[in-house]
Amino acid sequence: NLFSKIASQNGTLKLFAGGKQIKSLVPLIDVARCFKYMEEREDISSEIFNLTKDTVTVKEVAEICKKYNPKISLKETNDEIPNLGFSLSNNKVLKKGFKFLYNLDESIKEMIYKWSKLIIPKDLEHVRKGEKEFIDKRGKISNHELPEPINLIGLIDSKKGTVRANHYHPIQEQKCLVTKGQFISVYQDLLNKNSPKIxxxxxEGELIVTKPNTAHTMVFPKDTIFLNLVRGEREHDNYGVTHTIRHVLVDDSEKDLLLSSYKFDCRSCGNTKLKRVVSLGYQPLANNLLNKKDEKCELYPLEVNFCEKCFNCQLSVAVNSKKMFSNYLYTSSTSRSFREHFIKASTKYIKDFKLNKKKSYIIDVGSNDGVALKPFIDLGFKNVLGIEPAKNLAKLSNKNKIKTFNGFLEKVNLRKIKKNADLILASNVFAHSDKLKEMAYCMFKLLSKNGSLVIEVQYLLNTLKDLTFDNIYHEHYNYWSLISLINFFNQYDAKIYKAEKINTHGGSIRVYIKKGKKVKIENSVKALIKEEEKFGIKKYKTYQEFAKKNI
Known part of the structure; x- marks a missing residue:
């Protein structure tokens, strides 16, 4: 024990007389097991047993410590020792049927680890991948180091569409290793009143650790197999009495919601290995106010995930777009600053793109009440079209003589919309779309050969810097940086050739896009990419820091 403690602190192990003294040792957990074993044996009474497992020299113990922490020093001295030590026989206890389960090597390794300075996750539930992987032509070995020994492994097979757990453990820490499939984990702290559901x-291949007194539920979107790694009791007869207490966290309706709306892959690149940035619990939809105080409020998980492949950030749960946008309460023209913003923008676009009042065709996707198109109409442009899914807003726009198509920009609606636009505008639409690829495909189908696409969207860099977590809500499916936008449009052989920061929505960016390999990239794009990389927009650690500062 002393050597393990010193080794954990990178100290020096002194070996008196060269460490030749003999010691008889036994792991403490085997001592406890033997006490229990003897107590249960009614045929054993008033006997003495030597309980020892390994007979080794002090130097051999020190060398094991050195094996697990090479930083320590071994110092042999010539000091005298009172005796050379002694060994004890364990034949008697072995003949009684007792079996040792733990060895000296692993016990020393565990003690060094336990006494070392550890970074202990504070999350009630955390997920980690295997470490120190070894890969060759035969396959892969992935190692998961556990925070404590285990005495039971449960092999659990779960079918697609089912739910497990809906309980908590008063004392035990739960550890589950997924060997096949995946599941949505929902958990809640039971010791703190009003704590959110996360x-x-x-x-597959990940280990999830859940702290005691944390209610948790597993929802399976596919057939899944996992190992339940237990330290302590887990008898089925005692379920609901000792080790596990029933606590329904997810009912059938919530299960159906999660299975139908959870987004497991990146909307931009399709990567399925997404990492959580922050979970803000279950929240109501923004702008959907209740009519009566006793009316039930619908709640949905509000969680942001990060894609390490294309650096996209997105919500994990995609609420049905028709539910949010078919009758949209927010009208952009009520904001004076917004009206002025689009007046200035229209003047800029007319100059930059040399737009012609009679010939140029302009489309605004997600046109709201027509706030971005009205300045063009006021300047004499006749050939403009808004595309707006909210029936109430499309009706209002058409009433105000701003021609607007009521519907989502989807493939099924393409034949209803005039093509060959010289300019397509999309203000904050790329934050509001769950069907990014279909929308982008349709935009390029509507765009003329030499036309340009101009997108304005809330800027992820500002959100991370300013800690504006209030920009995270269900309407905003996606959170964009310039780098993630570039990666997205590369799929369509389209280039972002110009980028600029604008002041809307607490900090946004405006990007200019054209198709073709000969498009010249302006310095504004290069400068903004450099700024994002310096800030750490590609590093998961940046997003973890954002979460820590907000929660």
Missing amino acids: THVVN
Whole structure:
């Protein structure tokens, strides 16, 4: 024990007389097991047993410590020792049927680890991947180091569409290793009143650790197999009495909601290995106020995930777009600053793109009440079109003589919309779309050969810097940086050739896009990419820091 403690602190182990003294040792957990074993044996009474497992020299113990912490020093001295030590026989206890389960090597390793300075996750539930992987032509070995020994492994097979857990453990820490499939984990702290319900995904090859007194539920979107790694009791007869207490966190309706709306892959690149940035619990939809105080409020998980492949950030749960946008309460023209913003923008676009009042065709996707198109109409442009899914807003726009198509920009609606636009505008639409690729495809189908697409969207860099977590709500499916936008449009052989910061929505960016390989990239794009990389927009650690500062 002393050597393990010193080794954990990178100290020096002194070996008196060269460490040749003999010691008889036994792991403490085997001592406890033997006490229990003897107590249960009614045929054993008033006997003495030597309980020892390994007979080794002091130097051999020191060398094991050195094996697990190479930073320590071994110092042999010539000091005298009172005796050379002694060994004890364990034949008697072995003949009684007792079996040792733990060895000296692993016990020393565990003690060094336990006494070392550890970074202990504070999350009630955390997920981690295997470490120190070894890969060759035969396959892969992935190692998961556990925070404590285990005495039971449960092999659990779960079918697609089912739910497990809906309980908590008063004392035990739960550890589950997914060997096949994945599940949505929902958990809640039971020791703190009004704590939120949190969601995240556990993928194949990942270990999830849940702290005691944390209610948790597993929802399975596919057939899944996992190992339940237990220290302590887990008898089925005692379920609901000792080790596990029933606590329904997810009912059938919530299960159906999660299975139908959870987004497991990146909307931009399709990567399925997403990482959680922050979970803000279950929240109501923005702008959907209740009519009566006793009316039930619908709640949905509000969780942001990060894609390490294309650096996209997105919500994990996609609420049905028709539910949010078919009758949209927010009208952009009520904001004076917004009206002025689009007046200035229209003047800029007319100059930059040399737009012609009679010939140029302009489309605004997600046109709201026509706030971005009205300045063009006021300047004499006749050939403009708004595309707006909210029936109430499309009706209002058409009433105000701003021609507007009521519907989502989807493939099924393309034949209803005039093509060959010289300019397509999309203000904050790329934050509001769950079907990014279909929308982008349709935009390029509507755009003329030499036309330009101009997108304005809330800027992720500002959100991270300013800690504006209030920009996270269900209407905003996606959170964009310039780098993630570039990666997205590369799929369509389209280039972002110009980028600029604007002041809307607490900090946004405006990007200019054209198709073609000969498009010249302006310095504004290069400068903004450099700024994002310096800030750490590609590093997951940046997003973890954002979460820590907000929660």
